[in-house]
Each structure stands twice: as C-alpha cells, then as structure tokens.
Amino acid sequence: MNLSNLLSTFEKLWPSHTAEDWDRPGLMIGNPDQQVQKVLLSVDVTADVLEQAVSEGAQLLLTHHPLLLRPVHELGELTLKGNLVSKAIRSNLAIFSAHTNADIAVDGVSQSIAKLFGLTNTSALVTTSGHGIVGDVDETTLIEFARKIAKLLPSTAQGIKVAGSSDRKISRVGLVGGAGDSFLPIAAQSGLDLFITSDLRHHPAQDFSEQAKLVNGPALIDISHWAAEWVWLDSAAKQLSRLHPEVDFVVSDLRTDPWDFAVMQ
Structure with a gap:
C-alpha cells in the first residue's frame, strides 16, 4: 500500500x-x-x-x-x-x-485505558475539548482497584502509586492518559472518587491530596506514562487492521519506560 x-x-x-x-x-x-x-x-x-x-x-x-x-x-x-x-x-x-x-480521539488513548479498566457510562472529563474520561465502576475499595489495574497494565519499575485511604469506596473514576497534572483542578471539581493519570509532580499531587482530605475529594493514582499509552497501541492496530487488512500492523513488545528498576525503602 x-x-x-x-x-x-x-x-x-x-x-x-x-x-x-x-x-x-x-x-x-x-x-x-x-x-x-x-x-x-x-x-x-x-x-x-x-x-x-x-x-x-x-x-x-x-x-x-x-x-x-x-x-x-x-x-x-x-x-x-x-x-x-x-x-x-x-x-x-x-x-x-x-x-x-x-x-482525545474516538478509541484514542484515554478511551482505550477506560475500556481496559472497565469504566462504563463514560463521558469526557473536559467536555469542551474532549480531554480525559469519567465513568463508573462496580463499587470497590481503592486498594482493590489499584491491584486490579496493576494486573492489567504492563509492569514497570514505578508500579502503581496511590494517594488515599486503602479502604476508601470507589465507584466514580476519572482518568487522563499521559502527563495529567494540569487536569488536577478539573478532576477535583468533577465529583470523582478517584483520578488516575501519569507523571505527577510533588507539589501538584500533594496539594490535590491535602485538599481532598478537607472536602472528601478524590483519591489519586499515578501510573507509568509509557504503560498507560501502550494500552492504546493495540486499539490503534485493530482499528487500522480493519480499515487496511492488506497491511500487517504489529504492536512492539519492547518496554520504552525510562526506568529499569526501583529500590524500595
């Protein structure tokens, strides 16, 4: 072709x-x-x-x-x-x-992550631009949901970082694929139990979590930037294969997350 x-x-x-x-x-x-x-x-x-x-x-x-x-x-x-x-x-x-x-595309990065995590009744986190996804999950605890997505995502040295009480009830989840700390203020005002994104810096994450304690705001999960966006590749390959079956679309299995290992303290 x-x-x-x-x-x-x-x-x-x-x-x-x-x-x-x-x-x-x-x-x-x-x-x-x-x-x-x-x-x-x-x-x-x-x-x-x-x-x-x-x-x-x-x-x-x-x-x-x-x-x-x-x-x-x-x-x-x-x-x-x-x-x-x-x-x-x-x-x-x-x-x-x-x-x-x-x-922000249909079946794009955020939508692909939402499907993998089992979100239903989904809509855009930012309706004006289409950024992010919010949706529902069967009620569970923060620790159980974190364990679930850890099994679904490819493994990285970072693992899954969580801010919030482990036994907190979770049913309304928002997420942004890739670096999403600029969306923290919107997530805080969106009626969520949990917000998931990547590449969270110290001060934005700390401010978000401290404010959440004051007003029962969302818990926070930081997942690997690479792992989150790798999820989209399979969706893109399937889309393209349906449109162009004469071309072979293959997802690389190489991990390009920059971190090789972590030393836990």
Missing part, C-alpha cells in the same frame, strides 16, 4: 487540527509515495524500537510520541536524534506520530 493512503486514514482517525498548539504530530520521516506492507506501533522512538522495526521488515514506525517534538539544531550521528534519523533514512523506514490528537 502507498504510504499516502495510510496518511489519509491517520488524518481521519487522528485529525491533526485537534492536536495541542505545542505538539508536532505527523510524518517525521519518509516519502508519501513509498510502499508499506508492515507497520510497527510503539509509544516511543528508541534505538531498540527502530532496530526492531528494521529487523522485522516494517516500512513504517507509528509512534505516539513524536521523534522531533522539540527543536533540534543538529543531526550529527553522535547525537540522539541525529543517530535515530540517520538510521531510519538509511533503512528506508518512515516514522509517523499521533500524539495529543490521538489522546
């Missing part, structure tokens, strides 16, 4: 105009006229993922995080970006990313 046909599908599934202003999704490397028979999906572009794509005969690497999100001023092969770009070009490997435009 011509890459340009896939690019048209990507635009329909994850419209570029819905990406955040600071984001840089789209075709990073490649010729729209090149042929594609196999696509590897990954959260990140790393040296190992790129090697996997080439060794498994993929012509396109579809990632969530853009390879060139931030400005790059040199592409020497002893620089990280330069090394990856050079290897991809020499291997005739195209690279495309769907980032914040995939976060």
Whole structure:
C-alpha cells in the first residue's frame, strides 16, 4: 500500500487540527509515495524500537510520541536524534506520530485505558475539548482497584502509586492518559472518587491530596506514562487492521519506560 493512503486514514482517525498548539504530530520521516506492507506501533522512538522495526521488515514506525517534538539544531550521528534519523533514512523506514490528537480521539488513548479498566457510562472529563474520561465502576475499595489495574497494565519499575485511604469506596473514576497534572483542578471539581493519570509532580499531587482530605475529594493514582499509552497501541492496530487488512500492523513488545528498576525503602 502507498504510504499516502495510510496518511489519509491517520488524518481521519487522528485529525491533526485537534492536536495541542505545542505538539508536532505527523510524518517525521519518509516519502508519501513509498510502499508499506508492515507497520510497527510503539509509544516511543528508541534505538531498540527502530532496530526492531528494521529487523522485522516494517516500512513504517507509528509512534505516539513524536521523534522531533522539540527543536533540534543538529543531526550529527553522535547525537540522539541525529543517530535515530540517520538510521531510519538509511533503512528506508518512515516514522509517523499521533500524539495529543490521538489522546482525545474516538478509541484514542484515554478511551482505550477506560475500556481496559472497565469504566462504563463514560463521558469526557473536559467536555469542551474532549480531554480525559469519567465513568463508573462496580463499587470497590481503592486498594482493590489499584491491584486490579496493576494486573492489567504492563509492569514497570514505578508500579502503581496511590494517594488515599486503602479502604476508601470507589465507584466514580476519572482518568487522563499521559502527563495529567494540569487536569488536577478539573478532576477535583468533577465529583470523582478517584483520578488516575501519569507523571505527577510533588507539589501538584500533594496539594490535590491535602485538599481532598478537607472536602472528601478524590483519591489519586499515578501510573507509568509509557504503560498507560501502550494500552492504546493495540486499539490503534485493530482499528487500522480493519480499515487496511492488506497491511500487517504489529504492536512492539519492547518496554520504552525510562526506568529499569526501583529500590524500595
């Protein structure tokens, strides 16, 4: 299949105009006229993922995080970006990313996580933009729900970090895939029992949890950024396989979470 046909599908599934202003999704490397028979999906572009794509005969690497999100001023092969770009070009490997435009899409990142966690009666956390998901779960305790999602997500050194009483009752859950501390103020006012996101910094998480103690606000769970967004890859591969059965869409099994191990105290 011509890459340009896939690019048209990507635009329909994850419209570029819905990406955040600071984001840089789209075709990073490649010729729209090149042929594609196999696509590897990954959260990140790393040296190992790129090697996997080439060794498994993929012509396109579809990632969530853009390879060139931030400005790059040199592409020497002893620089990280330069090394990856050079290897991809020499291997005739195209690279495309769907980032914040995939976060809010139908069957996108947040919706895929919500389905995995068993949320029902779902709607957007932020109705004006479509960010995040809120929904219901069968009543359970915070510790049991944390254990449940720990089993559902791929394992990482971070594990599942929880703020709140372990025996707190949980039935109304909100979540944002990826780094979501900017959504904490909205989550605090949304009638939730629990809010789940990733990459929470000390002060925003502490303020949220301390305020929750005062007004019986939501408990908080911090999950791995990579693990949360890896969930979406399977959904995206299935969507694309239905639309283009002549192309082989494969989800990478490589863990690109940056942490290798944790020492518990």
